[in-house]
Amino acid sequence: MTNAFAFDTKQFDTAQLETFFAPARAFAALSVDFTEKLVNAQLDATKAYSDASLAQLRNLVEVKDAEGFKNYVEGQQQVAKDLTERLKGDAEKTMALQQEFVQESQKLTESSVKQAQESAQQATASATETATKAVKEAAPKAAK
Numbered sequence: 001m002t003n004a005f006a007f008d009t010k011q012f013d014t015a016q017l018e019t020f021f022a023p024a025r026a027f028a029a030l031s032v033d034f035t036e037k038l039v040n041a042q043l044d045a046t047k048a049y050s051d052a053s054l055a056q057l058r059n060l061v062e063v064k065d066a067e068g069f070k071n072y073v074e075g076q077q078q079v080a081k082d083l084t085e086r087l088k089g090d091a092e093k094t095m096a097l098q099q100e101f102v103q104e105s106q107k108l109t110e111s112s113v114k115q116a117q118e119s120a121q122q123a124t125a126s127a128t129e130t131a132t133k134a135v136k137e138a139a140p141k142a143a144k
Contacts, residue, residue: 019119023112030108034101041097045090052083 056079063069 019115023108023115026108027105030101030104034097037097038094041090041093045086048086049083052079 056076059072059075063072
């Protein structure tokens, strides 16, 4: 029994397939790299926030008197300031990653468009050459 959906891979030109799939593969690689960087940044931020929260919980557990509570509350202001700075830095890092991704995406798009235009020009030139050759070969036969 033959498979009706099977196709002969010899019919396809691997260079043409590469021309078609290369931009998609490059964009996929860029997307994976961006996702990896973004996830790592988020994991780093989450760890920092978790560590800060746990440290503050440990400090709160160690409070034994009014003076200790006063010191704890005063320390909270510094913790809030530190976390605000960390949040600002994390937001800037995320924005920088996104801007880098957009710039690299634009470069890939421009390159793909240029490559597609060159391929189209080559295909047009090849088709014109083939048609011209066919006409020249057919003309002497038609004259007979």
